[in-house]
Amino acid sequence: MPEDRVVPDKICYGAAISSCEKGRQWQIALDLLADMPKTKLTADEVNFSAAISACAKVGHWQGALGLLDDLDSLLLKPNEVTYSAAISACEKGSQWQIALCLLRLMPMRKVIPNQISYGSAISACSRGGMWELALGILGLMPECSVEPDEGSFNAAINACDKGGRWQLALSLLSRMVSLALPPDEISFSTVISSCGKVGQWQLAVALLSLMARRQLQANEYSYLAAIGACDRSRNWQLVLDLLRLMLESGLPVSSFCSNAAIAACGSAGRWQLALRLLRRLPAASLEPDELSYNAAMLSCQRALRWRAALELFGEVAVVRGLPSEIGYRTALMACDAGLQFASEQAILERTACLAVLGLQK
DNA sequence: CTAGGGTTAG
Numbered sequence: 120m121p122e123d124r125v126v127p128d129k130i131c132y133g134a135a136i137s138s139c140e141k142g143r144q145w146q147i148a149l150d151l152l153a154d155m156p157k158t159k160l161t162a163d164e165v166n167f168s169a170a171i172s173a174c175a176k177v178g179h180w181q182g183a184l185g186l187l188d189d190l191d192s193l194l195l196k197p198n199e200v201t202y203s204a205a206i207s208a209c210e211k212g213s214q215w216q217i218a219l220c221l222l223r224l225m226p227m228r229k230v231i232p233n234q235i236s237y238g239s240a241i242s243a244c245s246r247g248g249m250w251e252l253a254l255g256i257l258g259l260m261p262e263c264s265v266e267p268d269e270g271s272f273n274a275a276i277n278a279c280d281k282g283g284r285w286q287l288a289l290s291l292l293s294r295m296v297s298l299a300l301p302p303d304e305i306s307f308s309t310v311i312s313s314c315g316k317v318g319q320w321q322l323a324v325a326l327l328s329l330m331a332r333r334q335l336q337a338n339e340y341s342y343l344a345a346i347g348a349c350d351r352s353r354n355w356q357l358v359l360d361l362l363r364l365m366l367e368s369g370l371p372v373s374s375f376c377s378n379a380a381i382a383a384c385g386s387a388g389r390w391q392l393a394l395r396l397l398r399r400l401p402a403a404s405l406e407p408d409e410l411s412y413n414a415a416m417l418s419c420q421r422a423l424r425w426r427a428a429l430e431l432f433g434e435v436a437v438v439r440g441l442p443s444e445i446g447y448r449t450a451l452m453a454c455d456a457g458l459q460f461a462s463e464q465a466i467l468e469r470t471a472c473l474a475v476l477g478l479q480k
Numbered sequence: 481c482t483a484g485g486g487t488t489a490g
Contacts, residue, residue, distance in 0.1 A: 133481025140482090168482035175483085203483035210484090238484030245485095273485035280486095305486055312486080340486050347488075379488045413489050445490065452490085 129160055133169050140173035145182060148173035152186075164195050171204040180212030197228070203236045210243035215252070218243035222256075234260075234268050241274035250282030269295070273305045280313035288313040289322075301333070308340040315348025323348035324357070339373045346376060350383035355392065358383040372403055378410045385418025393418035394427070409439050413446055420453040428453035429468055447472045 127135075132155055139148035152170045155162045167190050174182035183205045190197050197205075202225050209218035222240045225232045232240075237260050244253035257275040260267045267275075272295050279288035288310045295302045307330050314323040327345045330337045337345075342365050349357040358380050365372050377400055384393035397415040400407045412435045419428035432450040435442045442450070451472040457465025 130481050135481085137481055163481095165482050170482090172482060198482090200483045205483090207483065233483090235484045240484085242484065268485095270485045275485090277485065303485090308486055338486095343487050350488095373487085375487050377488090382489055385489090410489060417489060448490070 127158065127160075129155075129163060129166060132160065132162070133166050136166060136169040136173060140169065140176050143177050145170075145173045145177050145179050149182065149186075162193075162195075164190065164198055164201055167195065167197070168201045168204050171201060171208060175204055175208035175211055178208070178211035178213070180208045180214050180217065183208030184217070197230065199225070199230055199233050199236055202230055202232070203239050206236060206239040206243060210239055210246055213246055215243040215247035215249055219252075232263070232265065234265055234271055237265060237267070238270045238274045241271060241278060245274060245278035245281050248282060250278040250284055250287070253278030254287070267300075269300060269303050269306065272300065272302070273309065276306055276309045276313075280309050280316070283313075283316065285310075285313040285317050285319065304330070304335055304338050304341060307335065308338070308344050311341060312344035312347065315344055315351060318348075318352055320348040320352040320354060320357070337368075338370065339376060342370070343373075343375050343379055346379045346383060350379065350386050353387040355384050355387035355389050366403075372405065374405055374408055374411070377403070377405055378408070378414050381411060381414040381418065385414060385421055388422055390418040390422040390424055390427070397431075407438070409435060409443060409446060412439065412442075413449055416446070416449045416453065420449060420456060423456045423459075425453040425457035425462075425465060429457075429464070432468075444476065447476050451476070 132151055136148045136151050148170045152162055152166060167186055171183045171186050187197060187205055202221055206218045206221050218240050222232055222236060237256060241253045241256050253275050257267055257271055260271060272291055276288045276291050292302050292306055292310050295306060307326055311323045311326050323345050327337055327341055330341060342361055346358050346361055362372060362380050381393045381396045384396060393415050397407055397411055400411060412431055416428045416431045429450060435446055451469060454465045454469035
């Protein structure tokens with residue numbers, strides 16, 4: 120830009136730093152921030168907040184804390200956005216204790232935490248498996264004159280989900296209704312997922328249909344959660360029904376959902392059905408990805424159809440490029456099934472897989 | 481120009 124005699128201002132730098140965030144280039148974001156004085160520009164709190172976000176994106180919490188310190192030495196005053204971004208950096212970096220310290224620090228620095236600051240702190244607890252703390256913070260918000268919004272509740276529901284407390288997740292959902300804070304697609308999808316994890320597939324499916332009655336369009340996430348619930352209860356017929364329902368409601372079936380459906384067929388021992396689904400993906404204008412193949416391969420492996428699994432394994436390289444480590448591991452397990460039949464091919468393939476994985480024996 | 485809430489295999 121200087122060559123064109125257009126001098127970048129703070130906002131240009133802010134935009135550039137923000138692009139670094141999107142491209143996960145925190146180092147370049149910090150370099151840009153450090154370069155500002157060279158062009159006689161003084162970085163402001165917005166530039167710093169953008170740089171903290173760039174660190175947050177990749178979980179680089181130390182970088183975010185360093186920038187908070189830099190703000191202090193420059194006598195710049197961080198605002199609620201700055202702190203929320205730093206709390207989020209701690210969340211992504213799995214540092215819930217530090218996230219909570221920052222939340223407590225805010226009032227001491229005369230910055231009033233808002234819904235987003237609390238939401239980020241709740242998420243930090245969620246990632247750290249501290250669901251009780253997450254609920255505690257949610258409960259604390261009204262006392263601090265901040266009314267929880269959908270985001271706060273959804274973060275808390277997520278904490279319950281991660282902590283395996285599906286009943287609590289469900290009760291938060293009904294609390295939202297009673298508070299006239301209508302649960303949205305995220306609230307429902309997360310609760311459906313937590314019901315599914317404990318085998319409550321009937322409840323999961325009931326919640327999915329409740330969404331429609333509440334004028335909410337079930338989306339990819341909702342269906343994926345419901346398919347997962349059916350997978351765990353080995354209800355492959357219902358999985359197929361759900362896929363059909365998705366198509367009928369005009370939702371594009373995502374690769375997440377179709378791959379989960381292939382996996383569900385495999386869990387239920389229906390390996391041929393899994394293969395059929397894999398083969399039918401193109402007809403639904405879906406390109407099978409490596410996960411589709413891995414799910415299908417695993418289905419075959421579980422049914423001890425090692426030859427079918429190895430055929431798929433061979434296809435992956437041709438269709439999708441080299442298999443990933445998990446692809447090799449799945450193939451390896453399939454070979455082990457083949458060893459029971461003392462198959463020459465299984466032994467050879469097994470040795471090849473071991474070599475690629477860098478394992479001996 | 482900056483901040484929170486959700487996705488598949490083993």
